[in-house]
Amino acid sequence: MSEAGETLVEIRDLHFSRGSKAIFRGLNIDIPRGKVTTILGPSGTGKTTLLKMIGGQLKASSGSITVDGLEVGKLSRKQLYDLRKRLGMLFQSGALLTDLSVFENVAYPLREHTDLPERLISHLVLMRLHAVGLRGAKDLSPAELSGGMARRAALARALVFDPMMIMYDEPFTGQDPISMGVLLELISTVNSALGLTSLMVSHDLEEAMSISDYLVIISEGTVVEAGSPEQLKSSSSEWVQQFLRGEPDGPVPFQAPAPDYETQLLGKLR
Amino acid sequence: MSRFLENFGAYWIGILERLGRATLFLFQLIAAIFSLVKRPSLLIKQLHATGVKTLSIVLVSGLFVGMVLALQAYNTLIDFGQEERIGTLVALTLVRELGPVVTGLLFAGRAGSAMTAEIGLMKATEQLSGLEMMAVDPFKRVFAPRFLAGFIALPMLAAMFSAVGVMGGHLVGVEVLGVDANAYWSQMQSSVSFTHDVCNGLIKGLVFGFVVSWISIFEGADCIPTSEGVSSATTRTVVYSSLAILGLDFLLTAVMF
Numbered sequence: 001m002s003e004a005g006e007t008l009v010e011i012r013d014l015h016f017s018r019g020s021k022a023i024f025r026g027l028n029i030d031i032p033r034g035k036v037t038t039i040l041g042p043s044g045t046g047k048t049t050l051l052k053m054i055g056g057q058l059k060a061s062s063g064s065i066t067v068d069g070l071e072v073g074k075l076s077r078k079q080l081y082d083l084r085k086r087l088g089m090l091f092q093s094g095a096l097l098t099d100l101s102v103f104e105n106v107a108y109p110l111r112e113h114t115d116l117p118e119r120l121i122s123h124l125v126l127m128r129l130h131a132v133g134l135r136g137a138k139d140l141s142p143a144e145l146s147g148g149m150a151r152r153a154a155l156a157r158a159l160v161f162d163p164m165m166i167m168y169d170e171p172f173t174g175q176d177p178i179s180m181g182v183l184l185e186l187i188s189t190v191n192s193a194l195g196l197t198s199l200m201v202s203h204d205l206e207e208a209m210s211i212s213d214y215l216v217i218i219s220e221g222t223v224v225e226a227g228s229p230e231q232l233k234s235s236s237s238e239w240v241q242q243f244l245r246g247e248p249d250g251p252v253p254f255q256a257p258a259p260d261y262e263t264q265l266l267g268k269l270r
Numbered sequence: 271m272s273r274f275l276e277n278f279g280a281y282w283i284g285i286l287e288r289l290g291r292a293t294l295f296l297f298q299l300i301a302a303i304f305s306l307v308k309r310p311s312l313l314i315k316q317l318h319a320t321g322v323k324t325l326s327i328v329l330v331s332g333l334f335v336g337m338v339l340a341l342q343a344y345n346t347l348i349d350f351g352q353e354e355r356i357g358t359l360v361a362l363t364l365v366r367e368l369g370p371v372v373t374g375l376l377f378a379g380r381a382g383s384a385m386t387a388e389i390g391l392m393k394a395t396e397q398l399s400g401l402e403m404m405a406v407d408p409f410k411r412v413f414a415p416r417f418l419a420g421f422i423a424l425p426m427l428a429a430m431f432s433a434v435g436v437m438g439g440h441l442v443g444v445e446v447l448g449v450d451a452n453a454y455w456s457q458m459q460s461s462v463s464f465t466h467d468v469c470n471g472l473i474k475g476l477v478f479g480f481v482v483s484w485i486s487i488f489e490g491a492d493c494i495p496t497s498e499g500v501s502s503a504t505t506r507t508v509v510y511s512s513l514a515i516l517g518l519d520f521l522l523t524a525v526m527f
Contacts, residue, residue: 055403084405095400098392109404112411157404 008033008165008197009054014063016046016053023049025221026063035213036191036198040205042243042252045218047201048092051167054199055089056080068164085113088158088166092173094150096142096157102129103138106157113161128156132186148179155186159194166190168200172207184211205244217243219252292488299417299487302409312415320381320416321423325430327380328373332364332431335372336438339363343439344447353443354453358461360439361432365462365471366527369432370425371519374478377424378511382486385416386507389490390500398491413487420483425475432471470526477518482511 009031016024023046031037041047052058054065056072065072070083096105106125110116116124129135132152142150151171158166171183188211191198202208208215209229216226217240225232225240232240242250258264306313343356389412392398398408436458443449462468486507493503 052399057399057402081405081407084403087403089400089403091396091400093396095396097397097400098395109406112404112406154400161404 006032008068009199010064010066011050011054012064012066014053014065015061016049016058017061018049022221024060024063027218027222029216029223029226031197031199032214033197034191034195036188036200036211037214037216038200038202038208038212039216039218040202040208040243041218043203046221047203047218048169050218051089051169051199051201054167055084055087085109085161086164088161088163090151090154090158090166090168090171092170094142094147094154096145096150096154098142100142101138102134102140102142102145102153105142105153106160109157109161124160125156128160129153131159131190132156133182146179148175148182151175151179151183152186155190159190162194163196165197165199168198168202170202170204171200172202172204180207187211205246219243288492291492292484295488295491296484298409299413299484302407302414303418305407305410306414306418309411309415312411313418316415316419317423320377320385320419321427324377324380324423324427327376328427328431329434331372331376332369332434333438333441335368335431336360336364336435336440337442339368339435340439340441340443340447344443344449353447353449355457356439356443356449357454357456357458360443361436361458361462362467364432364435364439365467367519367523369435369471370428370474370478371515373428373431373475374424374482374515375512377420377427377478378482378486378508378515381420381423382482382507382511383504385420385483385486386490386493386504387500389413389416389487390493390495390503393491393493394495394497394500408491413491417483417487420486421476421479424479424482425472428475428478429472466527470522473526474519474522477522478515481514481518485511485514 007030009029011027011029011031014024014027015022027050029039039047039050049058053060054067054072056075060073067083067087070079072080072083075083096102097108100108103125106128107121110121110124126135126138129138132155134149134152134156137145137149137153142153145153155166168187171187172180175183184207187198187200190196200208200212209232212229214227215229215232217224217232219239224243225235225237227235233244235241235244239251241247242252248254339360340356343359344353347353347355347359389398392412398412401408401411440451440454444451444454489503489507489510493499
């Protein structure tokens with residue numbers, strides 16, 4: 001199907017603006033097939049926007065995104081929907097449908113896109129729920145789940161169609177240590193056991209470092225650094241070092257751009 | 271002055287832009303309706319949510335409006351010795367005007383605001399994005415069933431409002447005030463025309479159903495996905511729907527009667 005070989009997603013010279021604010025200014029990223037890749041960056045750098053663009057929910061101002069040999073921006077609606085059936089996405093909130101039970105949420109893509117018999121649907125759903133440890137919670141409504149359980153249920157739903165790639169939007173935000181451990185374990189097992197590609201956006205450095213094969217740090221609309229966790233740690237960029245060590249001041253200043261302090265305070269007295 | 275002109279222009283451009291978005295949205299809604307042929311269960315569920323759940327408030331309001339109409343009509347007509355004509359007055363007022371208009375207003379407040387809030391929250395909690403990413407079109411699965419349900423439910427509710435109102439008029443006029451029952455019904459029968467009054471009333475109901483559902487769903491889908499955004503979208507639904515109903519009612523009445 002694809003001649004892309006080792007690279008599943010290819011982002012070339014991507015530009016995107018929201019209003020007058022430029023989010024991406026010539027972004028170039030290659031996401032390797034079969035690996036766990038994490039896109040790191042400070043809040044507000046457009047990490048979630050990037051996932052939405054890969055999924056075709058937002059259109060680039062210029063540049064291209066190619067997924068498995070298909071250029072997302074040029075697909076027809078039908079082709080885009082066909083591509084999306086092969087992509088799973090885990091939203092930060094889980095995005096479970098609140099009027100359906102956990103079981104029905106996971107069964108939803110199967111019911112929408114296939115005519116499988118009820119028995120088979122039930123088996124597929126239970127297998128996915130078992131894999132994320134929520135077989136016992138199948139009759140609960142999403143409102144009855146904790147944040148971590150909701151994300152696991154959403155993961156089961158994202159996996160039910162056997163996607164070639166799964167995208168995680170900030171999977172660790174707001175999780176307690178146990179849920180965090182469970183999610184870390186699930187993400188890496190799912191990736192290796194099902195042989196898919198995982199793309200994660202996050203700013204939880206340690207967790208991302210521990211399970212990723214490849215990391216890309218973006219800031220101000222471009223790639224600052226990319227490589228394996230070891231390569232990043234030994235990066236000579238001051239910016240990367242500030243980000244990795246979480247220092248409050250450095251190339252990224254503590255103060256937002258502001259007029260001179262003294263002038264602002266004493267200006268009228270002079 | 272130039273600042274004023276700039277703001278004034280920006281304001282109107284903003285309104286026109288939004289109107290354009292709403293129109294495009296409507297085309298997509300109508301195109302998506304055909305997909306419901308394959309999934310009638312989605313429509314039935316929404317008919318229950320928008321229609322059946324609005325029924326009680328519509329019936330109670332209809333009863334009281336009919337009772338008040340009979341009382342007011344009686345108090346005025348008795349001076350002329352024409353009190354047996356209250357049947358005509360109650361029925362025509364309800365079928366031509368109050369049935370569709372008051373039902374439309376109640377529907378906007380009860381079902382329209384609920385649709386906006388539900389869709390707005392689905393947007394805020396990424397459920398709509400989630401559907402898109404599962405290759406499911408929200409227009410077909412979420413918006414179209416609600417739109418069609420509103421369009422079907424409102425005229426039916428308006429008809430029931432009028433029917434109950436006529437009963438309320440009977441209760442007060444005949445049972446309490448002592449107007450002759452035969453006069454109440456026969457006056458009504460001879461002066462209310464099925465084609466001219468009842469059908470036109472139903473057409474009003476259909477138009478209001480169309481507009482209220484369109485406004486409610488568009489406001490939900492177009493809202494800013496925050497709690498504040500959802501709340502102001504819900505308010506806008508009720509305000510715009512009410513104004514649209516009253517304005518359109520005048521136009522329709524001018525054309526019809």
